[in-house]
Amino acid sequence: MMEIYMSGPWITEHEEKVVLDAVRNGWYGEKAYWYVETFEREFAAWHGRKYALMTPNCTSAIHLLLAALGIGPGDEVIVPECTWIASAAPITYQRAKTVFADIDPEHWCLTPETIAARITPQTKAVIVVDLYGNMPDWDGITKLCAERGIVAIEDSAEALGSLYKGVRAGKFGVGSVFSFHRTKTLTTGEGGMLLLDDDKLFERCKFLRDHGRAPGTWYNTEVTFKYMPFNMQAALGYAQFQRINELVERKRWIWRGYKSRLVDLNGLLWNPEPSGVTNSVWCPAVVFDEGLGITKEDAMRDLGEMGLPSRPFFYPLSSLPAFGSRGEWGQQQNPISYSVSSRAINVPSAFTVDDEQLDRMAGGLRKLISSGS
Ligand SMILES: Cc1ncc(COP(=O)(O)O)c(C=O)c1O
Structure with a gap:
């Protein structure tokens, strides 16, 4: 009898061929980031988003977005009480305050009511998690956040391919994040993606992702992160994405x-x-x-x-x-x-x-x- 595994990917010859191409050819000139850029572009388009930034994992994608939004000490960010720690950890990285809100007994995600109960004058954002692929009341949450001036972030790490009223998971909030961890539906071993629509936020996230280099220069104008993806990782993700x-x-x-x-x-x-x-x-x-x-x-x-x-x-x-x-x-x-x-x-x-x-x-x-x- 075969062992029953909790999680693990489905890798075919297609992925092997694409990754082999990246290993053999993806190092020089325009080819050095071809798989990264192509995967980002097609992943964004599939979700109806303007921009995608691939990251080393989903945790760093959340961190990048919180940093780009300027969330820091004195700010509060609401997260679900029940989620993987990665949804919340970047709030601590930014020295902001983590505020836990309750989940719904049916779909196990936040609700407009449980979020509203935790809003204070210090609340800057809420990280809404599409837990295990389930979708919350995104209409209600979007309305609440607009009314109360709070940024919604969608942690869609577990919901690649889910739909809410015909809209894909990953299209809600100011930005959304995905995980391509070994255990996820689409894997790159370790990997993540940040999706955005806002031009300025995208430029800021891109800048923060690569050591604060001023666009088009070799000058580092701020000390920031190094959350760059690499081509072989993206090649595996791109090949998997073609089989989504x-x-x-x-x-x-x-x-x-x-x-x-x-x-x-x-x-x-x-x-x-x-x-x-x-x-x-x-x-x-x-x-x-x-x-x-x-x-x-x-x-x-x-x-x-x-x-x-x-x-x-x-x-x-x-x-x-x-x-x-x-x-x-x-x-x-x-x-x-x-x-x-x-x-x-x-x-x-x-x-x-x-x-x-x-x-x-x-x-x-x-x-x-x-x-x-
Ligand atoms: C809901 C949720 N958010 C964030 C993450 C973080 O993903 P990663 O391990 O790619 O950093 C995961 C998965 O591990 C997750 O399940």
Whole structure:
């Protein structure tokens, strides 16, 4: 029996050929950044954005944008209580204050109401995360941010290929970011992308990305970052991007595979796809209804004993040592995040997952539910 992997890419001969071309030929003259520039241009166009800047990873893309927006000490930035730490870490890099807001129990993202509850005169921005491929109420969030003079940033790291009312994830807010980490739907091993529409913001981000060099000169006018991408990394991303529909469809196939096998069981909430949304389901997650009495620790332990892998749903960030282990306080502030996170796991969605593996995983989940843990 093949091992079931949580995550991992789908690399074909096409990617091998394109990367080989970059290794062999992508070093001199115009070819040195050909794959970077082509990938950036086509990725931006596909999302209906004017500009794209590739970065070493998604975390640096968020950092670049916060720095370009001038966010710093004394400013507050709102983030969801439940997300990967990378959504929030760049706020700390900029010495600004991280403010956690609660998530929605159905789609696990921020809502206009939970954001509004955290706005103060110091609030400069909100980083809205399309968690696990799910889409929040972007209409409501866009309206709120416009009314309150707050910048919205879309962390679409997990939502490549998702749609909200026909608009692609990555087209919301002043800028959006993607991750091409080894575990993502489209991978470059490590890599990220920042999408923008505003001319000035783009120029500022580009400048900050490469040691503060004045455009068209060799002069460094500020000490900034070195967040440049490289051609081989971009070649892999570009080749993967040419297969984007196939990659997203396979992710959706895995998600449907779990749901269809367990359709008769009550009390399981999978990544939702409400009307108006297409969910690209980077990672299938399942929340156990409170009535089932199953915690994420129970589920991971029991599945593990059956030889089946799973991972914890994102922990509430305020509960983590990195943010001061403020679990009791966080639970009062953001009770839905704490409740959902305590009853949810991620299940395997590597591109190697097949029907036989889905059967085994579904069998394990069924056993877990029937034993009530
Ligand atoms: C929601 C979210 N934001 C940001 C990131 C950061 O991506 P990266 O690892 O490319 O820096 C990730 C993934 O790791 C993520 O899941």
